[in-house]
Amino acid sequence: MNAETGKDTRILIVEDDHGLAELLQDEVEDAGMAARLAHTAEDGLATAVTWLPDIIVSDLRLPGADGLALLGKVRTEMPKNTPDVLIITAFGTVPKAVESLKAGAEDFLTKPLDLEHFRLSLERILEKRRMREQLGRIKRLVEADSAFHGMYGRSPAMLHLFGQLRQIARAGGPVLIVGESGTGKELVARAVHEESGCAAGPFLAVNCAGIPEHLLESEFFGHEAGAFTGAGKSRQGLFAEAEGGTLFLDEISEMSPPLQAKLLRMLQDGNIRPVGSNRERQVNVRVVAATNRDIEERVRAGDFREDLFYRLETFQLHVPPLRERDDDIDLLSGIFLAQYAAAADKPIEGFSLAACELLRRHSFSGNVRELRNAIERAVVFCHMREIRPEHLPARIREGVRHGRASAGSLLQNGLRVSDESLPTLEEVERRYIRHVMTSVQGNKRAAAAILGIGRRTLYRRLEEMGEAKKC
Ligand SMILES: Nc1ncnc2c1ncn2[C@@H]1O[C@H](COP(=O)(O)OP(=O)(O)OP(=O)(O)O)[C@@H](O)[C@H]1O
Ligand SMILES: [Mg+2]
Numbered sequence: 091m092n093a094e095t096g097k098d099t100r101i102l103i104v105e106d107d108h109g110l111a112e113l114l115q116d117e118v119e120d121a122g123m124a125a126r127l128a129h130t131a132e133d134g135l136a137t138a139v140t141w142l143p144d145i146i147v148s149d150l151r152l153p154g155a156d157g158l159a160l161l162g163k164v165r166t167e168m169p170k171n172t173p174d175v176l177i178i179t180a181f182g183t184v185p186k187a188v189e190s191l192k193a194g195a196e197d198f199l200t201k202p203l204d205l206e207h208f209r210l211s212l213e214r215i216l217e218k219r220r221m222r223e224q225l226g227r228i229k230r231l232v233e234a235d236s237a238f239h240g241m242y243g244r245s246p247a248m249l250h251l252f253g254q255l256r257q258i259a260r261a262g263g264p265v266l267i268v269g270e271s272g273t274g275k276e277l278v279a280r281a282v283h284e285e286s287g288c289a290a291g292p293f294l295a296v297n298c299a300g301i302p303e304h305l306l307e308s309e310f311f312g313h314e315a316g317a318f319t320g321a322g323k324s325r326q327g328l329f330a331e332a333e334g335g336t337l338f339l340d341e342i343s344e345m346s347p348p349l350q351a352k353l354l355r356m357l358q359d360g361n362i363r364p365v366g367s368n369r370e371r372q373v374n375v376r377v378v379a380a381t382n383r384d385i386e387e388r389v390r391a392g393d394f395r396e397d398l399f400y401r402l403e404t405f406q407l408h409v410p411p412l413r414e415r416d417d418d419i420d421l422l423s424g425i426f427l428a429q430y431a432a433a434a435d436k437p438i439e440g441f442s443l444a445a446c447e448l449l450r451r452h453s454f455s456g457n458v459r460e461l462r463n464a465i466e467r468a469v470v471f472c473h474m475r476e477i478r479p480e481h482l483p484a485r486i487r488e489g490v491r492h493g494r495a496s497a498g499s500l501l502q503n504g505l506r507v508s509d510e511s512l513p514t515l516e517e518v519e520r521r522y523i524r525h526v527m528t529s530v531q532g533n534k535r536a537a538a539a540i541l542g543i544g545r546r547t548l549y550r551r552l553e554e555m556g557e558a559k560k561c
Contacts, residue, residue, distance in 0.1 A: 099123040102143035104134035106152050117205055131155035135163050143173045145215055150179040150187060158190050165194055174215045221440030221476060228424035239281035241274055242425050245415035258405045259285035264357055266402040267380040269409030272459030275380040278409055282378050283336040291335025294328055299344035306349050308365045317366025329362050332375045342379035343388050354398045412454040423449050426465040434469055441477045444539035448479055452486045479539055520555055
């Protein structure tokens with residue numbers, strides 16, 4: 091069945107027909123889940139309150155209290171760990187089964203039971219359950235405001251970064267933030283400001299690549315009236331405006347050499363000199379710089395002053411790329427989904443397993459920004475209760491995660507092809523299917539999404555390979 095199913099998934103079967111009950115038990119256990127049997131509603135309830143099943147499969151007609159009564163009892167007596175209920179009913183009692191849906195059952199199946207329908211129904215209920223839990227977790231996170239200054243992260247790499255950030259922010263001194271584009275450097279810079287002793291002061295952000303060269307010096311350090319053509323009135327400059335707070339210098343590697351010299355001066359003794367003035371002035375400003383380029387390469391190439399680099403990099407924060415933090419992909423997808431769905435007033439509850447797998451496997455060269463944009467788009471196109479692969483951008487839908495399942499790595503690691511023994515196309519296909527099945531831990535839905543084939547085709551291929559039961 092799906093990735094969430096397994097020994098931890100519990101199915102309670104309440105059925106007075108012992109033969110059918112055992113058949114269903116075999117079916118559930120074959121799918122790798124735990125099953126227990128009860129033959130009356132009373133026994134069923136007694137087992138449910140102690141064993142806490144995920145799903146109760148109950149016959150509608152039982153000796154004594156019926157399935158509908160069991161459903162009602164379960165809902166009142168198990169308000170916290172309420173199992174979902176799947177009703178089984180004889181053909182003649184369909185109206186009663188519909189009544190059970192109204193009373194909160196998840197689904198009903200009619201006898202004689204089609205085992206394929208039974209499996210699919212369980213799978214669907216479990217997936218819905220998983221989505222509900224996922225959404226519940228995210229809601230709790232958002233409500234608990236568990237963000238670190240607007241940043242969400244639970245991967246070890248981000249938790250380490252938050253810890254380092256706290257210490258560095260309180261220590262004072264300049265900070266250099268490095269990381270690929272879209273990893274959240276600006277959020278990190280704001281967090282440094284908010285965690286520091288100058289949080290009450292202003293936070294000013296400036297993009298060093300965005301200011302015309304001839305205006306840079308006056309922009310940063312201010313100028314005296316008449317200092318140059320067009321300088322009618324005097325101007326304070328960004329350093330003076332950020333007094334008592336933080337000046338965030340984004341894309342620091344783009345700063346021109348003359349300005350680098352002035353910045354170094356300011357960092358060394360806290361003095362600035364406005365253009366056209368012969369007097370220096372002391373400022374108290376925390377400098378936080380960021381770059382998404384390899385700044386050391388710029389130093390080696392002579393484009394960035396080595397002494398300034400060493401002054402800045404004493405306190406360096408590295409924001410890891412999103413592809414190195416799988417836990418955060420899940421978390422951030424959920425957070426962004428909750429935010430965009432609420433803004434668009436759409437009742438989207440979560441991601442289908444296949445969509446989750448695709449997100450986990452994508453390389454996200456644009457990092458969190460790319461993920462955020464993808465979810466925003468998915469919410470626009472989704473008119474269902476879950477985000478499915480077709481709602482995701484083609485790059486994510488079709489992309490295969492670098493290294494993990496790329497053709498190259500497969501050839502090197504998965505297939506171990508050598509010149510002496512080149513396999514046939516059929517053999518390659520078999521090995522590839524096996525490789526993908528292993529890499530998704532037997533989750534057929536996810537494997538089918540990666541292989542780009544329907545689930546039924548995958549089942550058929552696995553059967554032909556004699557592996558249907560194994561995985
Ligand atoms: N941990 C996070 N939690 C929530 N949102 C995040 C997180 N990290 C980044 N974001 C969001 O991702 C987007 C990109 O972040 P940001 O602008 O800080 O990246 P950047 O590293 O400065 O990128 P660039 O190098 O392109 O300037 C923003 O919308 C930001 O709010
Ligand atoms: Mg930025």
